[in-house]
Amino acid sequence: MSSELFYKPVTELSSLLEAKTVSSVELTQAVIARTKAVDTKVKAFNSFDEADALAQARASDERRAAGQARGPLDGIPVGIKDVIAVDGQPLTASSKMLANFVSPYDSTVTKKLKKAGAICWGRLNLDEFAMGSSTENSAFHTTCNPYDLERVPGGSSGGSAAAVAAGEAIVSLGSDTGGSIRQPAALCNVVGFKPTYGLVSRFGLIAFASSLDQIGPFSRSVEDAAITLGAIAGHDPLDSTSFKTEIPNYRDELKKRKGPWRLGIPKEYFGQGLDPEVAAAVEKAISYYEKMGCEVKNVSLPHTEYGVGVYYIIATAECSSNLARYDGIRYGHRSKDAKDIIDLYFKSRAEGFGQEVKRRIILGTYVLSSGYYDAYYLRAQKVRTLIRQDFLNAYKEVDAILTPTSPTPAFKKGEKAANPLAMYLSDVYTIGVNLAGLPGMSIPCGFSKSGLPIGLQLIGQPFQEAELLSIANAYEKAHDWATITPNL
């Protein structure tokens, strides 16, 4: 366990800031120094703006000196995935298409973070346009897993997970379309939270698959996730899919809710392809809940096997439509050798997009094209209904569902790069949650013999974030996996 400032959770740092034992400038300097020391190895960042972060830290210290501190996140450096807009900062989506794009406005989540006093810190690497499970699809570089630099951190929010794991940010934001927060959290030994669809505004998030995308936090503890989620959740008129619902004080709820809970174990998530060490760690976590008095029941999610197929129709269809905006006209990469306007579209897109993005645009365009819509897209939307009903049926008997987050620990770089289908199948346990719109999270639950982190996934009921966080908190309080930091 590390006693360094940059490895402390928000809960502890906010007390130190409040007591004026530490200033936000000191904390931010510690995080910057740590980033400079380790990011040449980890490569979590696409860029960072030291002067801007320190200016925000000074403003925080001035507020506090004037007795106007804004709560637990005031003065805390929060890393931001490079697909979420911050006013005046680069916004690249790790794509050549947006390599020189500077955002002229703030996303709703970063506006809310700033309002809470948080310091928006750096631009964190991802798979290009959030399409991938390893950050290998980034146009700039692959982020390394801090626990084994030869391995991937997971993806697409691999930079966000690795930065928190390596002490380069205290918490961070990512986005999750098919597991892009939970899977990298599991692979990097941090907490990753994907909220119910509609709880957090998507305004200012570069769109990938609009019916699935949600923004959520990475953190070192469940309580830190509760604090960060509370800061970014809530209805936003700028996102017409955002939901009008009461946002409780998640942190207070953690202290009130002590269970015991009824927990469901879906047999479909423990079959072929599950690494035995992952299975053993997850089963041990389940038996802890049993020992603390929870009722653990088998449940069935019979349409699980169709999840990956449904996802790669719906997500690619929506991406082919969302990415039509990158045409080289108003912003983004413009080809220099186009002979006319139509040629400009073709060449700008060919030069600006990487292989995985092109592959998904082709697949998505195909499944939406005339004559194939009913066979693919419409059928996928119907199977999506069945997948969602599976979960809602299970919730008649249980409060939450426990599963592994990823079928294996972190895989080696290059291992799946040539085989898109193998890469897609690594999302098998996380995709159902997005299709059903549910809240899901990953918390650390152990290590493999070779020292690679393993994650437990907890899936909750719609808009019951407080309950889900409380269930995770009960496990975390009795275990100290999150305090095992990597050797860097």
Add this chain to the structure above:
Amino acid sequence: MSAPTDLNIDHVAHLARLALTPEEKAKFATQLGDVLAYIEQLKKVDVSGVEPTAHAFPVYNVWADDVAQPGLPVEAALKNAPAQRNNMIVVPKVVE
């Protein structure tokens, strides 16, 4: 490896306004053939009488009052344009 499908890469790439190299076309045909073969399993599911889900929690008729709001200043809006002149975006000639 790939199962035969009627995925016509040239046609689809044209619809997507995406220029692909011959190598990309060959590679994508194989890789997406595998993915489409995998997706075939969805045909086993009985979906008769099942309503499609477009959004997990659909929100209908989201209205906003028709009130003018300040938008981005022109300079900020054009800051990322690849080419601009006189507060306009410059594009290749589209009419003869």
